[in-house]
Amino acid sequence: MTEMENQFPIVQVMDGDGHIVDASYHLTESFIKEMYSKMLRARTLDKKSVNLQRQGRIGTYAPFEGQEAAQVGSASALEEGDWMFPTYRDHAATLTFGHSVSTIMLYWKGRVEGCVPPEGKNIFPPAVPIATQLPHATGAALAEKRKGTDRVAIAYFGDGATSEGDFHEGLNFASVFKAPVVFFNQNNGYAISVPIEKQMNSKTIAQKGLAYDMDAIRVDGNDVLAVYFETQKAIEKARNGEGPTLIEAVTWRYGAHTTADDPSKYRNQELSLEKRDKIDPLLRLERYMKKQGFWDDAWKDQVAKECDLEIEQAVEEMENFPEPDVNDLFDHVFKEPTWTIKKQKEAYLSQKRGETV
Amino acid sequence: MTTKAMTEVKTNKLTLVQAVTDGMRTMLSEHDDILVLGEDVGQNGGVFRATEGLVHEFGEDRIIDTPLAEAGIIGTSIGLAINGFRPIAEMQFLGFVYPAYEQIMTHASRIRSRTMSKFSVPMVIRAPYGGGIRAPEIHSDSVEALFTHMPGIKVVVPSNPYDAKGLLIAAIEDPDPVLFMEPMRSYRAFKSDVPEGKYTVEIGKAATLAEGDDVTVIAWGNMVSVAQKAVEEMTKQGVSCELLDLRTLYPLDRETIVASVKKTGRVVICHEAPETGGVGNDVMALINDEAFLYLRAPMSKVAGFDTPFPFFALEEEYLPTPSRVSHAIKEAVTF
Numbered sequence: 001m002t003e004m005e006n007q008f009p010i011v012q013v014m015d016g017d018g019h020i021v022d023a024s025y026h027l028t029e030s031f032i033k034e035m036y037s038k039m040l041r042a043r044t045l046d047k048k049s050v051n052l053q054r055q056g057r058i059g060t061y062a063p064f065e066g067q068e069a070a071q072v073g074s075a076s077a078l079e080e081g082d083w084m085f086p087t088y089r090d091h092a093a094t095l096t097f098g099h100s101v102s103t104i105m106l107y108w109k110g111r112v113e114g115c116v117p118p119e120g121k122n123i124f125p126p127a128v129p130i131a132t133q134l135p136h137a138t139g140a141a142l143a144e145k146r147k148g149t150d151r152v153a154i155a156y157f158g159d160g161a162t163s164e165g166d167f168h169e170g171l172n173f174a175s176v177f178k179a180p181v182v183f184f185n186q187n188n189g190y191a192i193s194v195p196i197e198k199q200m201n202s203k204t205i206a207q208k209g210l211a212y213d214m215d216a217i218r219v220d221g222n223d224v225l226a227v228y229f230e231t232q233k234a235i236e237k238a239r240n241g242e243g244p245t246l247i248e249a250v251t252w253r254y255g256a257h258t259t260a261d262d263p264s265k266y267r268n269q270e271l272s273l274e275k276r277d278k279i280d281p282l283l284r285l286e287r288y289m290k291k292q293g294f295w296d297d298a299w300k301d302q303v304a305k306e307c308d309l310e311i312e313q314a315v316e317e318m319e320n321f322p323e324p325d326v327n328d329l330f331d332h333v334f335k336e337p338t339w340t341i342k343k344q345k346e347a348y349l350s351q352k353r354g355e356t357v
Numbered sequence: 358m359t360t361k362a363m364t365e366v367k368t369n370k371l372t373l374v375q376a377v378t379d380g381m382r383t384m385l386s387e388h389d390d391i392l393v394l395g396e397d398v399g400q401n402g403g404v405f406r407a408t409e410g411l412v413h414e415f416g417e418d419r420i421i422d423t424p425l426a427e428a429g430i431i432g433t434s435i436g437l438a439i440n441g442f443r444p445i446a447e448m449q450f451l452g453f454v455y456p457a458y459e460q461i462m463t464h465a466s467r468i469r470s471r472t473m474s475k476f477s478v479p480m481v482i483r484a485p486y487g488g489g490i491r492a493p494e495i496h497s498d499s500v501e502a503l504f505t506h507m508p509g510i511k512v513v514v515p516s517n518p519y520d521a522k523g524l525l526i527a528a529i530e531d532p533d534p535v536l537f538m539e540p541m542r543s544y545r546a547f548k549s550d551v552p553e554g555k556y557t558v559e560i561g562k563a564a565t566l567a568e569g570d571d572v573t574v575i576a577w578g579n580m581v582s583v584a585q586k587a588v589e590e591m592t593k594q595g596v597s598c599e600l601l602d603l604r605t606l607y608p609l610d611r612e613t614i615v616a617s618v619k620k621t622g623r624v625v626i627c628h629e630a631p632e633t634g635g636v637g638n639d640v641m642a643l644i645n646d647e648a649f650l651y652l653r654a655p656m657s658k659v660a661g662f663d664t665p666f667p668f669f670a671l672e673e674e675y676l677p678t679p680s681r682v683s684h685a686i687k688e689a690v691t692f
Contacts, residue, residue, distance in 0.1 A: 081504055083440070115472050124439070129463045135429050136464070140437015146418065151603065165456065169429030248403050332470045333509050335477065335532040338561070338608035 001344070008206040008218040009249055013225035016124065016279045018287025025229055029294045034283050035224045037303045038076065039068040042092035043282065045101055046309040048315065049091075049108060053259040057319070058108040062071040066254040066272070069281030070186045072096050073227030074154065077235055081122065083140045083153035085133040088126040089186075089253075090156045099123060100313035102321070109318060112328065131161040133172025133184065141174070141181035141238070152180040154231075160191025162205055175212035182231065183246045186221060192257040193266035193307045209246035221249030222281045224332070252279070297304035326352075368455040371551040374544040376518035376630030377407050377483070380525035381445060383555050385415050390602075391529060392437065394421045395428055395483075404449055405485060405544055427457035431482065431531040435464050443529060451486035451538060452498035452666075465534045466509030481528045482536050486514075487579040487629055488564035488676050489542035491669040497541075498666055499578075499630040503608040504536045505639065511560055512606040514538040518549045520604055523558030533558060542576035563610035565617070569597035572623040572689050575614070576638055580627045580677060587682035596690055606636050614640060615647045622653035623689040627677050630659035654692035657685045 013022045020027075026290040032145070043091035046065045053061040064071065071092035078084065078114050091104045098121040107126070109112025115125035122140075128131035137155035144151040161167055162185065174181050185205050189196050202208065210218025219226045227249055256263045263269055276283070289295035330337060330345040337345070385391050393408055393415075399422035402409035412420040423430050427448060434444035448454045454461075461482070469477045488497035504512045513528060513535060514614060515521040521539070528535035566581070567588055576584035581602045588598040599617050603610065619626055624644060626637040637658040644656060659677045667675050 070388035112473055116475050122440075124476070125468075129459055132460060132464060133430065135432020135460070136436040136439070138429075139433035139438075139439040141436070142433065143437045143442050153436075165426075166428055166432060166460075169424070169432065171427040172424055172426065173429045173433050293358055328473060332472075332474045334469070334511075335474070338511075339611055340608055 004203045004204045004207040008204045008216065008248070009231060010220050011220050011226050012220045012223050013229060014223050014284060014288055016284050018284050018289075018291055020288070027225070029292070032285065032289060032294075032298070035072065035076070035228070036282065036289070038072045039092070039224060039282050039285070040094055040303055041307045041310070042064040042068045042072055042095055044304070044311050045091065045095060045104065048311045050255070050259060052105070052315065053108070058105060059110050060258050060260050061108045061304065062258045064089050064092055064256045066252045066275065066280070067186055067188060068092050068223035070221035070227055070249040071156070074184050074231040074247070077228055077231040078152075078154060079122070080120070081149075081151050082235075083122040083124070083126045083137065083144070083151065084138040085140070085153065085155040086126050087156055087158065088128055089135065089158070090126065093156055096122055097121065097123060101311055102317040105314060105318040106321060111321070113321070129235070131164035131166035131170070133157070133159055133341065134161075134166050135173060136179050138170050138177070138179045141178060141179040142177055145180055152182060152235050152238040154182045154184055154235075156184050156186065158191060159185065159187040159189065159196050159205060160194065161166045161185075162201055162208060163199055171208075171212050171214065174244040175214050178241070178243040180241070181244045182234045182238060183244065184231065185246065185248045186251050187248050188251050188253040190253065190257070190267070194259060195267070202204040205248040206246060214244055214246055216246040216248070218248045218250060221251030222279045223285070224281055224285060257346065366552040366554065368552050369548040370548040371518045371520065372545045372548050373515065373518045373521045373540070374405055374407050376522040376551045377525055377539060378409055378411070379551060380522040381408065382414065384526055384529045385411065385419065387555070387684060388443070390441060391443045391445065391664060392419050392421060393445045393447065394423050394434055396423060396430070397499050398422060398447050403445050403447065405541070405636075407483070408447070408538070427455075428452055428460050431460040431465060432455040432669060434480050434569070435460065435468070435478055438480045439468065439476045443479050445481045445483060445529065448482060448484040448497045450498075451484035451500060452495040454482075454500070455648060456485060458503070461504075461534070462507055466507050469533065470509060477532060478534050479532050479607050480527070480534045481500060482534065483539060484536065485539045485541040487540050487542055487684070488669075488672045491672070492541070495670060497669070497672065498663065499628070501536075501538060501606050502630055502635050505636050510534045510536055511608065512536045512538065513560055513603060513604060514540065514578040514606060515558075516540060516543060516602050517576055518551045520558050520564070522551050523556050524560065524604060526555055527560050527631065530557065535560070536668065538578060542579045543582065558604065561605045561608050561610055563604055563613040564602045565599065565613065566602050567598060567600040569599040569621065571597040571621055572625060572686050573599045573601060573617040573621045574625045574686065575601045576627040577606060578601040580629055583677055583679055584627045584682055586679035590679060590683050591686045596686060598686065609639060609643055611643060611647070618644050618648040619651045622651050624652075624656040625655060625659065625682060625685045625689055626656070627659045627682050629661045629676055631663045632658055635660055654689045658684050659688060
């Protein structure tokens with residue numbers, strides 16, 4: 001272990017075998033079951049989406065399987081009214097925080113409606129340009145601070161994002177202005193194909209917080225309990241006006257970067273199989289529940305059935321969603337369309353209708 | 358503004374940069390949701406003194422000295438804008454906007470579109486631009502076309518104090534992002550009457566500074582005074598020139614441009630940005646679409662060269678001059 005790895009040890013509440021390693025939390029059966037159900041719901045969505053892509057029913061998709069604990073645990077610590085700034089791989093987080101399954105699927109079906117959160121849910125559209133959402137989270141958090149609320153913002157980003165300038169600018173601004181924001185990093189070890197050793201010479205991402213005099217912590221991103229409790233602490237701190245926190249959740253993406261990517265080109269996928277067995281977020285919770293004596297196959301089957309049903313219904317909803325309206329292409333560029341947009345729209349639509357000029 | 362109103366409203370003789378400050382002050386004192394962010398905008402009052410005194414009037418919470426990071430300034434402003442505030446973000450020079458270009462292109466300008474108007478970014482980006490003040494490298498860039506080409510943002514550029522204040526207030530009131538370009542060379546070139554209090558100059562409307570029948574000369578920002586000198590000279594030589602100050606580069610003032618060209622049939626466009634891909638091309642395309650049969654001579658441009666803006670020892674060679682514009686006018690009327 002290097003000095004930094006010692007300074008930022010990976011915090012666990014539960015190890016891969018489902019043993020509690022930190023007994024300071026009160027864990028209820030209902031809370032554990034809630035976390036498990038949320039993760040299973042997310043995993044069901046993810047698996048279904050990969051299949052839908054393979055069948056040509058949605059476009060390219062970015063799977064998150066393996067990262068459910070990091071996303072579900074952190075998103076569960078938020079409250080209504082808080083702000084979420086996700087990337088394109090954070091559907092477990094957006095699902096947990098309030099997006100519907102069909103909205104998420106619509107996004108991958110190439111529909112702009114997939115970016116629109118339900119009323120009252122402050123979920124920003126997924127950031128596609130890497131790390132650009134970090135300054136947004138800082139700004140939205142500052143807005144809450146200025147309004148005098150205790151709301152916070154959370155920004156999701158990966159290990160590769162820490163190389164971008166916007167990572168630095170987002171964290172630096174947040175630190176200078178003491179913005180109530182949580183920077184939630186999912187270190188899954190790879191930025192598409194580039195392993196973290198080639199991404200940075202630093203041994204942890206948490207240590208980057210030192211540069212901003214910002215509290216930083218490294219958690220086991222596959223331990224939903226550690227993620228939940230540590231995020232909750234960071235959020236409470238932000239709500240109390242004590243500024244931002246950087247959380248590094250160490251995790252692993254089992255599959256490809258996207259459905260257009262082949263991970264076997266750059267890593268031995270046997271590793272993913274090993275991790276599935278050793279550190280899987282759902283499996284370890286199952287092991288814990290079995291030890292506690294409240295695992296019940298019938299309960300699990302029931303939850304799985306409910307997830308399947310919800311996802312199937314969402315697929316139906318997505319596939320029966322009204323056809324895209326070409327007017328939407330033109331009508332949301334500005335509040336009032338400019339004359340060039342009006343002219344282009346009229347010309348195109350009249351041509352489409354077969355009208356001669 | 359009507360003559361009657363002019364007599365009722367007190368006016369002050371202000372420079373362009375003072376009018377910018379006055380515009381911000383007017384809006385800041387009326388609306389708590391307006392914030393100013395940028396490098397050196399607080400205690401220092403901006404490197405051009407555009408925010409002079411504002412921090413004392415409105416406090417450090419609203420006139421915010423930011424870290425030196427353009428993407429951070431714009432990115433943070435986007436977060437503020439989607440969450441209830443109206444930030445005025447200053448780029449110290451337009452030539453320093455490049456680190457923020459990604460934030461403007463991928464987020465500020467398209468958040469309304471990609472969320473079907475659920476979120477919007479009512480933000481003004483103020484940026485001094487243009488050559489002629491012997492500034493160091495990069496400081497003189499005039500890259501309006503990088504933004505007129507960008508869907509979802511409006512681009513305005515005043516050439517005088519009255520328009521500066523009125524356009525800035527219109528930009529602040531606009532529900533969408535506006536790039537407000539400030540012609541550095543004209544910052545303190547002259548003073549003119551600027552009404553106290555709030556008034557707007559409508560975005561998308563050009564000003565006809567001189568009426569004439571033989572040729573339409575089109576310019577904006579710093580180049581308005583250059584074109585004006587050429588127009589004065591050619592008028593003396595008997596050419597009847599119409600001079601348009603575009604004031605807004607996106608969306609262009611279709612009616613004014615087209616009506617003028619239908620009258621004169623000749624067009625000379627003057628801009629200091631490089632010729633290829635410049636806004637002059639869009640003006641020409643508009644005229645081609647709507648007034649082609651009225652043209653009596655090929656349209657021409659007097660523009661910056663397709664070179665980086667030079668080190669200032671050569672900037673007078675690069676920048677359009679009244680004599681180059683006069684020459685183009687002569688060529689148009691003698692075609």
